[in-house]
Structures are given as C-alpha cells and as structure tokens.
Amino acid sequence: MTLALDKVPDGANPPAATPAASPPIITVEGVSKTYDGGVTALSGIDLAFPAGKLAALLGPSGCGKTTLLKIVAGLLAPSAGRVTVKGRPVTGPGPERAFVFQDFALLPWATVLRNAAFGLELAGMARRQREEKARHYVAEVGLAGFEDKYPHELSGGMRQRVGLARALAVDADVLLMDEPFSAVDEQNRRKFQEDLIRLRELENKTFLFVTHSIEEAVYLADRIVLLSPHPGRVSQVIDPDIPRSDDVEAIRRDPVYLDIVDAIWRGLRRYAE
Amino acid sequence: MTVWGVRVPRMASLAIWLVVWEIVGQLDLLMLFPPFSAVVMAMGDVVTSASFAEAARITLGAYAAGLGLAIVAGVGLGLLMGLVPAADRLLNMWVNIFLSAPLSALVPVIMILFGLGTPTVIVTVFMFAVWIIALDTRAGVLHAPPSLMEMARAFGASRLQRLRIIALAALPEILAGVRLGVIRGVKGVVIGQLLVSIIGVGALFQLYSQNFLMAHFWALIVLIFAFALTLADLVGRLETRLEYYAGARHG
Numbered sequence: 182m183t184l185a186l187d188k189v190p191d192g193a194n195p196p197a198a199t200p201a202a203s204p205p206i207i208t209v210e211g212v213s214k215t216y217d218g219g220v221t222a223l224s225g226i227d228l229a230f231p232a233g234k235l236a237a238l239l240g241p242s243g244c245g246k247t248t249l250l251k252i253v254a255g256l257l258a259p260s261a262g263r264v265t266v267k268g269r270p271v272t273g274p275g276p277e278r279a280f281v282f283q284d285f286a287l288l289p290w291a292t293v294l295r296n297a298a299f300g301l302e303l304a305g306m307a308r309r310q311r312e313e314k315a316r317h318y319v320a321e322v323g324l325a326g327f328e329d330k331y332p333h334e335l336s337g338g339m340r341q342r343v344g345l346a347r348a349l350a351v352d353a354d355v356l357l358m359d360e361p362f363s364a365v366d367e368q369n370r371r372k373f374q375e376d377l378i379r380l381r382e383l384e385n386k387t388f389l390f391v392t393h394s395i396e397e398a399v400y401l402a403d404r405i406v407l408l409s410p411h412p413g414r415v416s417q418v419i420d421p422d423i424p425r426s427d428d429v430e431a432i433r434r435d436p437v438y439l440d441i442v443d444a445i446w447r448g449l450r451r452y453a454e
Numbered sequence: 455m456t457v458w459g460v461r462v463p464r465m466a467s468l469a470i471w472l473v474v475w476e477i478v479g480q481l482d483l484l485m486l487f488p489p490f491s492a493v494v495m496a497m498g499d500v501v502t503s504a505s506f507a508e509a510a511r512i513t514l515g516a517y518a519a520g521l522g523l524a525i526v527a528g529v530g531l532g533l534l535m536g537l538v539p540a541a542d543r544l545l546n547m548w549v550n551i552f553l554s555a556p557l558s559a560l561v562p563v564i565m566i567l568f569g570l571g572t573p574t575v576i577v578t579v580f581m582f583a584v585w586i587i588a589l590d591t592r593a594g595v596l597h598a599p600p601s602l603m604e605m606a607r608a609f610g611a612s613r614l615q616r617l618r619i620i621a622l623a624a625l626p627e628i629l630a631g632v633r634l635g636v637i638r639g640v641k642g643v644v645i646g647q648l649l650v651s652i653i654g655v656g657a658l659f660q661l662y663s664q665n666f667l668m669a670h671f672w673a674l675i676v677l678i679f680a681f682a683l684t685l686a687d688l689v690g691r692l693e694t695r696l697e698y699y700a701g702a703r704h705g
Contacts (some may be wrong), residue, residue: 256604274608286605290622290696300609332482 195208205229206387207253207355209264211236215247221412222248226262228406232354235381235388239395239401239445241452245293245413246391247283247359251387253356254280255260276304279348281358281390285340287332287347293319294328296343300351311350318346321383338369349384358390362397374400375429398422399441400432407445410452417448488669493676495582496669500677501652505658512653518644520579524635528584529628533621534592542592553585558644560651572653582642583635588629594624626696633689640682 187246193418215225222245230236231448238246244303251257253264255273264271274280279300281310287296295302298315319328322342323394348356362370374397381388392398398405407417421441423432432438470492479489500506531549535542547671561578568574602623607618621628647656653675662671 251604254608256607274610276610278608279607280608282601282605284599284601286599286601286621288602288622290625301608303606303611303615347609 197212201290206232208265210240212259213261224412232387234403237264237398238406239398240408241410244408244409247438248380250357250359251392255374279351279353281344281348281361283360285344287376289332292329292341297346300347315350318350322346338365355387378425378429396446492669494670497673500670500673505560509654509658516575521639524580524583528587529591531588535592536595549585549588557581558645570650578646579639579642587635588633590627594627598623612639629693633686636685637682
C-alpha cells in the first residue's frame with residue numbers, strides 16, 4: 182500500500198514520477214485561469230500524468246476541475262502557464278486527444294453508428310472504413326445491436342457509451358472525460374464504471390476524468406488529484422494502490438479503497454455546506 | 455375534445471360554425487353575407503374560371519418567390535444574429551420592430567419603389583415572412599446545446615462543418631419560423647395584391663366586390679384560407695417528424 186499523500190507546495194515542480202516509471206504524457210505547468218469577469222478559476226496548477234494510467238480530477242464544485250480539463254483539451258486557453266501533451270504544447274484541440282462530454286453531446290439527428298463514427302467523419306475518413314471502425318467500438322462499449330437507433334431512443338447510460346465509443350474510435354492517446362457518469366442513473370453508473378476498468382485494460386490509452394464523487398475517483402483512478410476551491414488549487418495528489426485486474430466487485434470491499442475514501446472525505450468535508 | 459363523454463373530432467366545431475353561417479345567410483339579413491351553400495356553389499364557378507387560373511398562377515408565383523427569398527434571407531440573418539453577438543446587437547431591435555410593425559402601411563412605399571406589379575407583391579410577401587423566420591432561427595441557434603459546438607471543435611470540425619451542425623441543431627426552431635412565415639406570407643400576398651389591385655387574386659377580389667358577386671368573393675376567401683392552412687399543416691407535419699430533436703434536447 183503506497184498512500185502517497187504528498188502535499189504539493191505552490192509553484193513546486195510536478196509531483197515525483199509514479200513508482201511505475203512511465204514518462205508523463207500530459208504536463209501542466211503553472212496554469213492559471215481568470216475569467217473575463219475577474220473570477221479566478223485556477224491558480225498555479227502544476228501536474229503531470231503518466232501514460233497509460235487513469236487519473237481523476239476530484240474536488241467540490243467551484244474548484245475549476247472542468248476548467249482544467251477543458252484547458253488540457255484545448256477548448257479553453259489558460260491565462261498563464263502551459264500544457265503539453267506528448268511533449269507538444271497545447272494550442273487548441275488535437276487528434277491525440279478525445280473528449281467525452283457530461284451531457285453526451287450526441288447529434289440527435291444521427292444514428293448510434295454515425296455518432297460513434299462522427300470524429301472519423303470530421304477527419305475525412307471514407308464511409309465504409311469509418312463505419313467498420315465505429316461498429317467495432319460500438320460493440321466494445323456494449324451497444325452491439327443498437328447501431329441504427331437514435332440517441333433519443335437510448336437511456337442516459339447508453340448515450341454516454343456512444344460518447345465513449347466516439348472518443349475511442351478516433352484513436353487518440355488521451356481520453357478526457359468531463360463528469361462522464363453524472364447524468365447516468367446509479368445502477369447503470371456502477372455497471373459503466375466496471376466496464377471502464379475492463380476497457381482501459383483493453384485499450385492502451387491515458388484517461389483523465391473529472392468527477393465530484395469520491396467513491397468513483399478511488400474506484401477507478403490510479404492517480405487522484407484533489408483540487409480545493411476559490412481559487413482552484415491542487416491540494417493533494419493521491420496514488421491509490423488497489424488491485425483492479427482480477428475482480429472488479431472486490432474493489433469496493435478492499436480496505437485500501439475504504440481507507441482512501443475516508444481520508445479524502447475528511448479532507449473535503451469542510452467544503453460541504 | 456369530448457362532449458358528454460363522446461369523442462368529437464376537432465373539425466366538428468368548424469361544422470357548427472358553417473351551420474350558423476348557413477342559417478344567418480338564409481335569413482337574408484345582409485347582402486354581404488350569402489349562405490354558405492351559395493358560397494360552395496360559387497366556388498365551382500370561381501375555380502373553373504379562366505381569370506382564376508390566371509390569378510392563381512400569378513399569385514402562386516409571387517408567393518413562392520417572396521417566401522423563398524424570405525426563407526433564404528431569414529435563415530441567413532437568424533444564423534448571423536445567433537452566432538455574432540455584435541450583429542445581434544445591431545439588428546435585433548430592427549428585426550423586432552419590423553416583426554410587430556403594421557407592414558400594410560409600408561406597401562404603398564414598396565409600390566412606389568417597385569411599381570404596380572409582381573415585384574411589389576414579391577417584396578410584400580418577403581417583408582411579411584422574413585422577420586419571424588430570422589427571429590426563430592436566431593432562437594434556435596441560441597438554444598443549441600453549447601456542448602455540441604465544443605464537441606465539434608474537440609473533434610476538429612472546420613468552420614463550415616460547425617455551421618452545418620449549428621443549422622441542423624436549430625432546425626426545429628427554423629421550421630417553426632418557416633411555418634409562421636408561410637401563414638404571414640399568405641397575408642402578404644393578399645394584402646399586396648389588394649393594394650396593387652390590378653393583378654392576381656387582388657384583381658379578382660376587386661372584380662367580385664365591384665359586381666356584388668359576394669358568394670364568389672367569399673369562395674375566394676375560403677380558398678385562400680384553405681391554402682394557407684394546408685401549407686402550414688404540411689410544415690407542421692415536417693416539424694413533428696423531427697420531434698426526436700426535442701427528446702434529445704431535454705432528455
């Protein structure tokens with residue numbers, strides 16, 4: 182059990198590399214974001230995320246976690262500092278990053294298959310080729326047989342699976358997920374989380390996701406970045422060491438899981454109303 | 455609608471009013487108000503007359519041209535207002551003024567500019583229909599989920615591709631605007647032709663009223679109403695076929 186509750190001082194370098202010596206694929210250096218109205222959403226964020234891992238940005242509302250994710254995605258420009266992905270500075274969206282949206286952002290007029298293939302369609306891939314690829318990922322996220330349905334015929338969980346298939350299909354190295362499960366009901370959320378653990382073993386990708394659920398973060402993530410609000414700062418970086426490969430059911434009963442959930446809650450409870 | 459527990463089709467109320475019309479007409483109270491049966495008889499007369507065919511041709515031509523221009527310009531204007539805040543600040547007030555202004559008062563001015571002919575009628579139809587289409591398109595663009603635009607950007611959509619997505623996302627509102635524009639356009643074509651009064655149905659109205667052919671006059675009105683409502687209904691059907699947009703938007 183390595184409970185690395187290392188506090189990161191302001192302006193310090195990114196936290197030391199994880200025990201697994203994979204080099205960081207995403208680095209965030211001195212990133213601040215002040216909105217036009219003068220609200221400071223983020224202040225002096227330094228982070229590094231190793232390749233092939235799943236990291237969670239966790240914090241109470243107002244901590245700027247979605248803002249940080251959108252800066253990494255290139256959808257927002259930071260007021261100061263810089264982000265690099267695969268060693269190249271981020272100036273806008275790029276093909277090495279794919280985004281999964283909180284409200285799914287599916288085209289209501291397009292079928293599941295076309296939605297899943299939409300990233301490839303925008304990239305200019307030929308129809309037959311992109312549909313073949315999309316069909317593969319639609320099946321991989323567990324929606325085989327639903328290819329010709331429209332989003333309004335699907336439940337929230339299924340819609341988000343389409344969003345995930347679309348992000349997987351473009352072959353990005355990094356998947357950025359903005360509260361992917363928050364609009365999904367509880368049972369489906371659990372099932373979806375278990376499926377995500379399976380998927381990330383199948384796909385050799387780096388995941389960075391935003392959540393406000395402590396359990397979700399500890400259940401899924403290899404690295405948890407705890408943000409504190411007003412302005413958003415990194416308050417802790419935790420690398421939970423929970424075995425996930427054999428039995429996804431056992432994770433929630435693992436003593437390490439329970440201890441970390443408890444430790445994070447003790448840190449966060451002062452932000453609760 | 456149910457009356458005393460019996461389901462009554464919605465057209466029933468129309469039938470009741472037609473009966474009232476017939477009774478009032480048969481009482482011979484007003485020369486202006488022939489019984490409905492006389493109007494129906496006159497309708498055959500009107501429809502088969504050569505002057506009606508000619509009037510219908512001219513009217514439909516002017517209507518289609520004016521409405522077509524209004525849809526193109528209205529959707530374009532609405533997209534511009536929805537996408538460019540500066541354009542919206544500049545135009546919004548004017549579009550709203552034109553939407554609620556009594557446009558019939560403008561027709562004489564249009565007549566001076568475009569002459570006593572079809573161009574004036576086309577411009578009148580355009581002026582009646584374009585503003586509501588522009589405002590509804592603008593509302594559709596502003597209603598489109600912002601995440602859809604972020605999605606398009608995140609997956610590398612070009613400007614043109616993003617515009618296409620916006621337009622498709624706004625389609626339900628655009629169609630609602632077109633449906634209202636269709637009805638207002640009919641108003642425009644009738645008012646335009648009445649004021650110009652030497653072409654199309656305007657000339658026919660003039661002809662019938664000057665010769666006290668009131669049954670014919672009413673028959674023509676009923677025909678025009680039926681035309682406007684049928685067109686609006688067709689657009690309405692198209693709208694309901696796109697209902698799935700709403701489900702996706704609120705679901």
